[in-house]
Amino acid sequence: KAGVTQTPRYLIKTRGQQVTLSCSPISGHRSVSWYQQTPGQGLQFLFEYFSETQRNKGNFPGRFSGRQFSNSRSEMNVSTLELGDSALYLCASSLVGEFHNEQFFGPGTRLTVL
């Protein structure tokens, strides 16, 4: 099976712009979670989608949003970018997203905000 894929791998934006990141889960996985990784805050949970519904959300401002399509692919969007949004954004998929499952991570999208 192909692993989790994320596009693009690298992105450079300027403050105030918006960005959309994409994640394709492992075939058959219906849950997609997103995380932000920064040197200062570490790995932080953004949100989780299952069957096109957001079931769980972390403590991030409303500028961070996401969605999931019927084929389980997911996108996350960050509007009005700030310098502090520079980070590695990771998505992870699992079969059904229950808490007892392991998650499989993609390689990440490295976002730099100038």
Add this chain to the structure above:
Amino acid sequence: SQQGEEDPQALSIQEGENATMNCSYKTSINNLQWYRQNSGRGLVHLILIRSNEREKHSGRLRVTLDTSKKSSSLLITASRAADTASYFCATAAGGTSYGKLTFGQGTILTVHP
């Protein structure tokens, strides 16, 4: 904010030695998982231990969990240069915490050939 702390923050050893990393967490959990990350890439799942388990093995990995102390340890035996990476513990709370893992700060392991 992070669920807990990992100790040590950095560990440097020689090939063939054992490496032990510790993780503490704050709230009750359903399970605890360990992940490895190479050079800012994606995370690779290593092992999952449930809250009713005390010890688990997988190849050269041994994980222990003490829910009374809210702590876990990861032991890598006979380490190799290829084990050089950052190691993270992550907790899953259960209940309605769908798809959410709460990560520790990580331990940077360097194994010298």
